[in-house]
Amino acid sequence: MAKKEIKKNRIPVPERPAEERIKDFNEVKLGYTPELAMEEAKRCIQCPTQPCVEGCPVRVPIPQFIKLIAEGKFVEAARKIKEENILPSICGRVCPQENQCEGVCVVGKIGDPVAIGALEAFAGDYEAKVGIEKPQKDEPTGKKVAVVGSGPGGITCAADLAKLGHSVTIFEALHEPGGVLIYGIPEFRLPNEIVYRELEILKDLGVKIKLNYVIGKTKTLEELREEFDAVFIASGAGLPYMLKIEGLNLNGVYAANEFLTRVNLMGASRFPDYDTPVYVGKKVAVIGGGNTAMDVARTAKRLKGVEEVYIVYRRSEAEMPARVEEVHHAKEEGVIFKTLTNPVKFIGKDGWVVGMECVRMELSEPDESGRRRPVPIEGSNFVLDVDTVVLAIGQGPNPIVMEGVDGLEVGKWGQIVVDPETCKTSLEGVFAGGDVIHGGSTVIQAMGDARKAAAAIHEYLLEK
Amino acid sequence: MYKIVRKQELAENVDEFVIEAPDIARKAKPGQFVIVRISRKGERIPLTIAEKDPEEGTITLMVQRVGKTTFHLSCFEEGHVIPDVVGPLGKPTHIEKWGHVVCVGGGLGLAPIHHIAQGVKEAGNRITTVMGFRSKDLIFWEDKMKAISDRVIVTTNDGSYGMKGLVTDGIQKLIDEGEKIDMVITAGPVPMMKAVAGLTKKYNIPTVASLNPIMVDGTGMCGACRVTVGGEIKFACVDGPEFDAHRVDFDELMNRLRMFKSLEGEALKEFQKKHCGCGRE
Numbered sequence: 001m002a003k004k005e006i007k008k009n010r011i012p013v014p015e016r017p018a019e020e021r022i023k024d025f026n027e028v029k030l031g032y033t034p035e036l037a038m039e040e041a042k043r044c045i046q047c048p049t050q051p052c053v054e055g056c057p058v059r060v061p062i063p064q065f066i067k068l069i070a071e072g073k074f075v076e077a078a079r080k081i082k083e084e085n086i087l088p089s090i091c092g093r094v095c096p097q098e099n100q101c102e103g104v105c106v107v108g109k110i111g112d113p114v115a116i117g118a119l120e121a122f123a124g125d126y127e128a129k130v131g132i133e134k135p136q137k138d139e140p141t142g143k144k145v146a147v148v149g150s151g152p153g154g155i156t157c158a159a160d161l162a163k164l165g166h167s168v169t170i171f172e173a174l175h176e177p178g179g180v181l182i183y184g185i186p187e188f189r190l191p192n193e194i195v196y197r198e199l200e201i202l203k204d205l206g207v208k209i210k211l212n213y214v215i216g217k218t219k220t221l222e223e224l225r226e227e228f229d230a231v232f233i234a235s236g237a238g239l240p241y242m243l244k245i246e247g248l249n250l251n252g253v254y255a256a257n258e259f260l261t262r263v264n265l266m267g268a269s270r271f272p273d274y275d276t277p278v279y280v281g282k283k284v285a286v287i288g289g290g291n292t293a294m295d296v297a298r299t300a301k302r303l304k305g306v307e308e309v310y311i312v313y314r315r316s317e318a319e320m321p322a323r324v325e326e327v328h329h330a331k332e333e334g335v336i337f338k339t340l341t342n343p344v345k346f347i348g349k350d351g352w353v354v355g356m357e358c359v360r361m362e363l364s365e366p367d368e369s370g371r372r373r374p375v376p377i378e379g380s381n382f383v384l385d386v387d388t389v390v391l392a393i394g395q396g397p398n399p400i401v402m403e404g405v406d407g408l409e410v411g412k413w414g415q416i417v418v419d420p421e422t423c424k425t426s427l428e429g430v431f432a433g434g435d436v437i438h439g440g441s442t443v444i445q446a447m448g449d450a451r452k453a454a455a456a457i458h459e460y461l462l463e464k
Numbered sequence: 465m466y467k468i469v470r471k472q473e474l475a476e477n478v479d480e481f482v483i484e485a486p487d488i489a490r491k492a493k494p495g496q497f498v499i500v501r502i503s504r505k506g507e508r509i510p511l512t513i514a515e516k517d518p519e520e521g522t523i524t525l526m527v528q529r530v531g532k533t534t535f536h537l538s539c540f541e542e543g544h545v546i547p548d549v550v551g552p553l554g555k556p557t558h559i560e561k562w563g564h565v566v567c568v569g570g571g572l573g574l575a576p577i578h579h580i581a582q583g584v585k586e587a588g589n590r591i592t593t594v595m596g597f598r599s600k601d602l603i604f605w606e607d608k609m610k611a612i613s614d615r616v617i618v619t620t621n622d623g624s625y626g627m628k629g630l631v632t633d634g635i636q637k638l639i640d641e642g643e644k645i646d647m648v649i650t651a652g653p654v655p656m657m658k659a660v661a662g663l664t665k666k667y668n669i670p671t672v673a674s675l676n677p678i679m680v681d682g683t684g685m686c687g688a689c690r691v692t693v694g695g696e697i698k699f700a701c702v703d704g705p706e707f708d709a710h711r712v713d714f715d716e717l718m719n720r721l722r723m724f725k726s727l728e729g730e731a732l733k734e735f736q737k738k739h740c741g742c743g744r745e
């Protein structure tokens with residue numbers, strides 16, 4: 001085989017300039033045009049080992065779909081992806097590709113890896129424009145499955161099982177389906193329209209969605225087990241961790257979930273047209289270094305009256321768990337990074353936060369785990385002048401779904417313990433996946449779990 | 465969709481709604497609440513389940529008009545539907561056979577107090593209800609409370625009905641009469657609950673207060689409803705809403721309740737511009 005020359009640089013995805021995009025919540029990335037997509041697709045050398053596929057938790061047939069794009073067969077490309085991943089427009093936008101498919105792409109060894117994510121989003125968006133194919137369904141099996149939670153985990157498991165002919169009902173606590181995709185990830189990164197569009201597949205498959213339904217409250221898990229032949233729990237990790245330092249309950253101090261829910265789910269950026277308010281002052285500090293912290297910072301940047309936004313993170317930028325692209329976008333948009341900095345106290349006046357005392361940190365020698373632990377530098381305390389603070393220091397599984405249940409094995413951080421091969425819990429007929437078993441992970445990980453669980457549930461139902 | 469099957473104005477600015485919500489009615493226990501969203505652009509607000517009828521499949525909510533959402537809700541009539549009602553949320557009241565229980569409700573605090581008193585009564589307790597209002601024309605549900613209480617004391621600030629004074633004067637009266645009180649359960653405006661807690665602490669009477677912080681999801685997800693109890697942070701929507709009143713930081717709660725005050729005022733003004741001015745259509 002004649003060696004083709006490899007193009008080292010990827011075709012950049014067109015984006016709106018930072019000055020323009022911080023004035024609204026519209027999407028930052030404009031996405032590839034068909035011409036650009038075909039050009040980028042040609043950078044894939046269709047290498048025989050295809051490490052990219054291994055790097056994707058749901059094993060999207062990457063070289064195949066990219067080849068179809070290179071040939072201009074965009075709809076076929078989307079359908080190829082959907083054989084393994086029903087949410088291409090979402091995953092293409094939010095997967096941390098640098099740690100997954102793109103992280104191991106062969107082309108990446110000599111230049112930029114192929115833009116697998118951007119191509120995936122392109123294919124998904126293209127198919128949606130020309131009309132999404134209705135999914136096929138097997139003959140009804142007469143078996144009933146309940147799914148708790150309508151985030152990416154719940155959606156994926158429900159779709160897989162419905163395709164296999166099972167009758168599926170999703171129970172969702174909030175008034176809208178989508179989980180973190182709707183209430184957490186902001187619209188400038190993932191427009192709600194796209195989530196609604198990709199959720200259409202559930203309607204096409206006849207999946208019932210019961211909104212405003214809290215399992216553990218409106219119905220217990222035990223009742224679900226009596227009513228249904230199997231249960232899949234994908235209730236996420238919606239329990240925010242709090243930084244237990246002085247002044248936590250001052251006005252102006254939020255947990256990221258509250259801040260993002262007000263803006264993304266409740267429409268607070270359009271207040272008073274929408275009823276839910278969000279208070280922000282002029283100077284906002286966001287504590288944390290993950291995707292959530294970046295989302296909060298960039299959201300704050302877009303709210304009326306906000307002048308300065310800080311990311312306050314106790315390690316250095318290299319250790320930040322956020323996607324590289326988010327950090328880059330945040331910087332472009334003028335977010336100020338205060339790394340190696342840790343808050344020790346929120347300072348209040350008349351019940352409102354007016355400042356945050358911080359201490360500078362340094363990284364110690366690596367410990368057994370290989371991580372360099374941040375340690376405070378004595379006497380380096382200083383006060384950051386802020387009037388709004390948002391904590392984005394992580395979250396764990398919400399225990400509400402387990403209320404009143406005996407015999408469900410739960411781990412140290414409240415995560416549901418499962419068999420990693422089948423996602424089976426310690427309760428007969430109950431499976432779990434996504435953030436509720438990992439305590440905070442990724443969209444595609446939740447989908448990967450869900451597909452595994454769906455296969456195991458199918459097998460379980462046939463044997464039952 | 466949750467249909468309003470009956471609606472009635474109970475007193476000035478207070479409406480009672482009976483709402484079709486069979487799954488919630490089946491599960492609701494004293495002390496629990498729902499979260500309601502009344503329109504596509506609406507906010508989520510918590511309201512106590514004041515009564516339930518599992519046979520009819522309904523729950524009763526009592527709503528005091530104080531701002532945009534509650535004024536808007538008061539425009540809803542029989543037959544209208546509320547798009548979103550979720551519940552029952554919160555921990556049910558912890559109920560034991562204590563002996564003599566004094567239930568203390570101020571204004572809208574009667575919503576939780578009524579349901580709680582029913583449960584406390586069923587557990588075989590003797591009940592005295594102390595219900596406080598600003599004046600006579602604001603009184604509601606006296607008959608309902610009489611039906612489940614062994615004794616009812618009504619207080620009005622201006623003395624236009626019942627005993628002149630505050631609910632704390634009602635409790636003091638019981639204490640002065642030599643009544644043994646085994647438990648006090650209170651719900652209402654924060655300053656009232658704080659005063660009740662202050663009084664009962666002096667006499668060492670165990671007291672539980674039903675707190676009403678700002679909530680968004682009501683399932684422990686957002687952290688908006690955090691309160692300090694005995695120096696610890698609690699999420700009222702899942703750890704409460706009832707807590708040991710002697711350990712609650714009421715001043716902090718009062719402060720947190722005003723976090724969105726100026727924006728809420730703006731929202732109500734906007735709403736009233738579009739409606740007839742009184743806030744009702």
Ligand SMILES: Cc1cc2nc3c(=O)[nH]c(=O)nc-3n(C[C@H](O)[C@H](O)[C@H](O)COP(=O)(O)OP(=O)(O)OC[C@H]3O[C@@H](n4cnc5c(N)ncnc54)[C@H](O)[C@@H]3O)c2cc1C
Pocket residue numbers: 094095096148149150151152153154171172173174177178179180181184185213214215216234235236237238260291292295323398400401433434435436440441442443444446
């Ligand atoms: C702000 C933010 C940004 C993120 N950015 C990224 C990113 O860029 N890329 C990425 O890959 N990942 C990202 N993540 C992580 C990712 O969103 C999650 O890993 C993923 O959504 C987990 O999916 P899930 O289905 O397990 O749960 P979730 O998406 O959390 O959905 C769980 C659903 O269950 C519902 N529920 C909970 N309890 C109950 C109950 N008792 N009864 C009924 N319903 C219940 C919840 O309301 C929710 O809708 C981000 C997370 C956050 C918070």
Ligand SMILES: Cc1cc2nc3c(=O)[nH]c(=O)nc-3n(C[C@H](O)[C@H](O)[C@H](O)COP(=O)(O)OP(=O)(O)OC[C@H]3O[C@@H](n4cnc5c(N)ncnc54)[C@H](O)[C@@H]3O)c2cc1C
Pocket residue numbers: 497508509510511512513525526527528529530531532533534535572575576675676677678679680705721722724725728729732
């Ligand atoms: C557990 C619980 C049970 C409640 N039960 C009842 C009840 O049975 N009947 C009743 O009339 N009221 C009840 N409330 C209070 C009710 O939720 C508020 O009066 C209502 O949210 C005000 O909304 P608004 O838009 O009309 O007024 P706004 O002008 O927006 O607010 C007026 C004041 O109400 C409080 N408030 C505003 N938004 C919220 C919110 N999302 N959650 C909680 N408080 C808020 C704030 O202190 C605010 O200053 C309860 C509150 C809680 C937490």
Ligand code: SF4
Pocket residue numbers: 055056057058059060062085091092095097100101102116117120444
């Ligand atoms: S789903 Fe995510 S990890 Fe898999 S190929 Fe697509 S972008 Fe990569």
Ligand code: SF4
Pocket residue numbers: 043044045046047050051052053062063104105106107114116
């Ligand atoms: S690893 Fe890279 S070059 Fe190889 S098939 Fe995958 S995308 Fe193409």
Ligand code: FES
Pocket residue numbers: 678679680681682683684685686687688689690699700701702
């Ligand atoms: S209301 Fe969100 S955690 Fe309680």
Ligand SMILES: [Mg+2]
Pocket residue numbers: 275507531532533728731
């Ligand atoms: Mg309001």
